[in-house]
Amino acid sequence: MTQLAFGAGALWGISTATTNPTPVRFGVLQNAALDFSASTKSLFGSNQLPVSVARGAVTISGKAAFAQLTGRLVNDLFFGSTMASGQILVSDSESQTIPASSPYTVTSTNSSTWTVDLGVVYAATNIPLVRVASSPATGQYTVAAGIYTFAVGDEGSPVKISYQYTATGGDTLTVVNQPMGQATTFKTVLSIPYNNQRATFTLNACVASKMSLATVLEDFMKPSFEWNAFVDSSGTLGTISVAEVS
Numbered sequence: 001m002t003q004l005a006f007g008a009g010a011l012w013g014i015s016t017a018t019t020n021p022t023p024v025r026f027g028v029l030q031n032a033a034l035d036f037s038a039s040t041k042s043l044f045g046s047n048q049l050p051v052s053v054a055r056g057a058v059t060i061s062g063k064a065a066f067a068q069l070t071g072r073l074v075n076d077l078f079f080g081s082t083m084a085s086g087q088i089l090v091s092d093s094e095s096q097t098i099p100a101s102s103p104y105t106v107t108s109t110n111s112s113t114w115t116v117d118l119g120v121v122y123a124a125t126n127i128p129l130v131r132v133a134s135s136p137a138t139g140q141y142t143v144a145a146g147i148y149t150f151a152v153g154d155e156g157s158p159v160k161i162s163y164q165y166t167a168t169g170g171d172t173l174t175v176v177n178q179p180m181g182q183a184t185t186f187k188t189v190l191s192i193p194y195n196n197q198r199a200t201f202t203l204n205a206c207v208a209s210k211m212s213l214a215t216v217l218e219d220f221m222k223p224s225f226e227w228n229a230f231v232d233s234s235g236t237l238g239t240i241s242v243a244e245v246s
Contacts, residue, residue, distance in 0.1 A: 003244035005199050008032060009192035011064055015076040016185045016205065024076055027068025030222055032190055034201055035061045060203065060229040060237065062188060065222045069213075071171030077225070078208045079175055080184030087170030088115070093160040095123065096148075100156040104149060110165040111146030118162035120148065129159070183207045187238075188227065197243040203229040204238045 008029045015021040026032075038058040042050035075083045089110075096106045108114055120129045120141050129150075130140045138153030148161060185207055191200040210226040231237050 003197055003199055003242040004194045005192040005197075006194045007192065009190055011066075011191075012189045013073065013077045013206075014187040014189070015080075016187055017076075017080060021076070022072065024070065024073045026064055026066040026073070026225070027070070028066055030065040030067065032064040033062065034190065034203075035059075035063075037061070061209070061226065062190075062203065062206070062229065063224065063226040065224045067220055067222050069221075069223055071173055073225075074211070075171075075173050076184065077186050077227075078184065078211050079173060080182075081173060081175055081178075083171050083173045085168075085170070086172050087167050088164055088172055089167050090118065090162065090164055092118075092162050093121075094162065096159050096161055098150045098154050098157045098159060102152070104152060104155055106148045106150070106159070106161070108146040108148065108161060108163060108165075110163075110167075113166040114146030114163055115166060116164035117143050118164065120159050120161045123158035123160050126160075129154075186227075188229070199243070200239075200241045202238040202241075204232040204236055205230050 008031050011026040011029055011032050013024045013026070015024075036058065037060075039056040041054050041056055043052045043054070044050050071083055075081060091108065091110060094109060096108075098104055098106060117131065120131075121127060122129070132140045132142055134142055136142050136149060136151045138151045140151060142149045146163070146165075150157075150159075185205055188203045188206050189200065190202075191198055206227045206229045208225065208227045210224070212224045213221065214224075215221050229237060
């Protein structure tokens with residue numbers, strides 16, 4: 001049976017830092033690659049061609065692009081930090097109108113969980129207003145606990161406010177400054193099917209080297225993730241399993 005592979009396959013990462021880890025799937029996988037690279041040294045005599053070639057250090061690296069981003073993937077496979085339930089959200093350009101009479105205040109829709117101001121602009125012109133500590137003049141505002149206060153000169157003006165707030169659901173990862181050399185380790189399993197065949201590549205110990213989150217106009221964000229593999233405590237790199245019999 002000839003081993004063939006087609007498509008992006010399926011990729012999992014499994015933390016090795018805990019006794020009962022939860023496997024993490026790289027959702028909506030776009031592509032994945034495993035690279036095995038070795039340095040070589042050639043021994044020459046008086047002639048042009050080498051009399052022997054020896055292999056030196058071997059490096060194993062992997063990379064993948066995917067579309068479904070989860071907090072567990074970021075935490076368990078890259079940062080190894082603290083994750084809690086709950087989400088930080090953004091209200092972007094929330095439409096509000098400054099009252100026509102005193103008090104000239106606007107309460108944001110999510111004022112009860114408001115956390116960070118991201119600015120105010122006039123709805124008609126997108127010209128930003130300036131935040132001040134107190135007593136705003138025309139074109140200025142103050143904000144506290146999700147309540148925005150404006151000047152009498154801006155009465156009746158439509159504005160757009162932006163801010164951060166918290167909500168239930170989802171996960172939030174708090175990234176802290178860890179000592180040099182500390183990194184979470186994980187196992188990767190890449191499996192590529194074709195018809196009734198399946199090739200599976202397992203790397204027992206890996207450390208992430210790069211994660212990129214790039215947005216693109218008129219396209220989905222497809223994060224990329226890169227890692228390096230090394231041998232586990234038993235001196236084993238992993239396994240390569242294919243359907244074709246040698």
